[in-house]
Amino acid sequence: MATIAGVGRRPWYSPARIGLTLKEARRYPIIPLIIMLVVLIIPSIFANVIAPHDPIKSDLSHRLEPPGWMGPTLTTLTVVETVKDSTTEVSLANARRLKEGSALGETPHLKPDLAVGQQVQVIKKPGGGWERPLGTDKLGRDILTRMIYGARISLMVSLVVIAIAGVVGTTLGIMAAYFGGWTDYFISRVIDIAMSLPAILIALVLVVVVGPGIKVLIGIIAGVLWVQYARLVRGETLGIMSRDYIARARVAGCSHLRIMARHVFPNVFNSLIVLATLQIGFVIIIEASLSFLGVGIPRPTPSWGSIVADGRDLIIQTAWWVSLFPGLALVLTVLSVNLVGDWLRDKLDPKLRQL
C-alpha cells in the first residue's frame, strides 16, 4: 500500500506482515488437510511402497511385541551360588552363559566380569524394537503395516460407497422432484421405507444369508446412504423447478434429460459435494464398526475396525497397542475429514448447516 518508496513499508519479518499471511492461511483448513493426507490418503495410495512388513502373513516369533519406544520386558536376576528361587536368582555358571542380544532369554548388556551378588537383566518378552514401531498383534503381524493397508481399505470403501450412493440418490432425487406426480410419490415412499430401517439390521440379515465380504459391505452401506442424497437433491431441485429458466428451456424444446443434466444438476452440485465430504467420515466409521462386529471386511484383510476387535481381548493381557493405534487413526481421519467438510460447507452452501 505504500506508494512513496520506503515510507510505511514494514520488513517481511515484522509481526504485522506475518500476521496477515497467517490470517490468509487460516482461511483454509490446513491442519486437517495435512492430517488427512498423512493418515489416510498417502498410506492408501502408497501402501505397497511404504509398508515395512506384510500385513497378512503371521510371524509367530514376534507375537505381541510392544511398540518401539517400550523396549523388551526384562526381569532382573541376582547371581547366586545356589539357586533357591529361580524366578529371581540365577547361578553363576548360567549367568556366564548368557548371550547378548534382543531375543528371549538373552541379556541386553553383557557385563564383562560376573560375580556373585551382581544383577543381570534377562529378556522375558522380546520386542519393542523400532522395526515394528507400533507393536505386533497376537499373530506377530506388524500393526503399523496393517494400519497402512487398513487406510487403503477405508478410503476405497468410502469412495466407492459414496460414488454409488451419490449417483443413485442424485438421479432418483432429481427425477422425483422434476417429474413430480406418481414418480415423486413412489420415490418418496421408497425413501421413507429405507429410512425406517436401521442400517445395521439389514447388514446383519444379509451377512447371515450371503456371508461377509467387501462387496456385500459396499452394497449395504450404499443401499442405506443413497437416501440422504435423494432427499437433499429432491429438496434442492424442488426449489429450482420454480424458477423461470426451467420452463423456458422446456418451451425452447430441450428434452427432459438435457434440462436435468444442464440446468438442474449444476445447481445441486455444490450441496452434493458438501454432503459427500461430510459423509466420508460417516462411512469410514460405519465400515469400521461393521468390521469390528465381524460382519464387515472379513479376515485376514486388515481393516482398522477389525484390528481394534483383535485387540479387544488383548487389553486384559496388557497388549493395549493393538486397539489404541488403529482407533487413533480412525479418530484423526474422521475428525479432519469432518473439519474439512465443515469448511467446505461454510464456503459453498451455508444453508446446509443443519447437516
Added chain:
Amino acid sequence: MGRVEMQRYILIRLVQAIFVLVAVSIIVFVLARLSGNPAFLILPIDAGPEEVERLSKFWGLDKPLHVQYWKFISNAVQGDFGESIKWPGRTAMGLIGGRLVATLQLTLTALILAAIMAVFFGVVTAVTKDTPIDHLGKVFALLGQSAPTFWIGIMLIWIFAVEIGWLPTSGRGGINHMILPVITLGWFEVAAIMRLVRSSMLDTLDSEYVKLARIKGLREWKVIWKHCLRNAAIAPLTYFGIIAGTLITGSVIVETVFAWPGIGLLAIEAVLGRDFQVVQAVALVFAVGFVMINLTVDILYAYLDPRIRYG
C-alpha cells in the same frame, strides 16, 4: 385445537406406519431367502438330498413363496418367530424377551442421561456463544461424533478397568457395571443432541418475544430456561427418530464390547452363528420399535406445533 384434523393426521400416519412395516417384513423375508433354500443354512454341509427335502417339508420351505410369506407374517403377528437354530429348544421370541430388559436398562439410562446433559450443554454453549466455554463444548461434541463408539468403549475399559481397576471390565450388573457402557453409549448421543439444542436455542434467543420478555424486566435465567427452552425443544424432537436409530446401532456395539447380554449382543451372536430365525426376529422387532417411536414422535410433534397438522 382442531380435533378432526388431529384425528385425520393420526390416522394417516398410522396407515403409513403399517404400510412401512409390511414393506419391511417383505424385505426381511426376501433377504433371508436370497441364497436359495435356507435349509442349507441349518444342515451340515455333507447332508444328503433326502435330508434337505425332509427339512424343507418340515419347515414348509417347499411351498410357493407367497404361501411361505403368509405363514411367516401370520406367525409373526402372534409373536411366533420359530425356533432358534443356534440355541436349540428355545424360541426366537423367547430369547428376545429374555434379553429385552437388559437392553432397555442400558439404552434408556443412556438416553435419559444424554438428554439431560445435552440440553444443559446445548443451552450453556448457546448462551455463551463464541467464548472458551463454547469452544470447549464444540471440541467435546466433535470428539463424540468422530471417535467410533467401539473404540471409546475399549479405551474406557483399558483405562478404568484394567489400568486403574476401579470398574469391572464387562458383564451386566449394578451401577458399577453400568457406568462405562452408559458413558460409551451416551457420549455420541450427547454430542449429537447438544448440537441440535445449541442451534435451535441460538435461533430462539434472537426472536422477538425474547426481546419482549427482557424488556419486561424478567430475570435473564428465567428468560433462557423458561421461555427459550420450551420453544427450542421442539426442533430437536424431529431428530428423535434418527437418534433412536443411532441408539439401536450404538447398543449393538456397546453390548458387544462390554459383553452385556442384551438384544444387540443376541443379534451379533445369531449372525455369527448363522441363526437366521433369530436374526429375522430381531430385525423385525427392532423395525417395529423404530416405526412406533417415529410414529409417536410425529404425533407428539403435531400436538406441539399446530402448523404441521394442516400441512
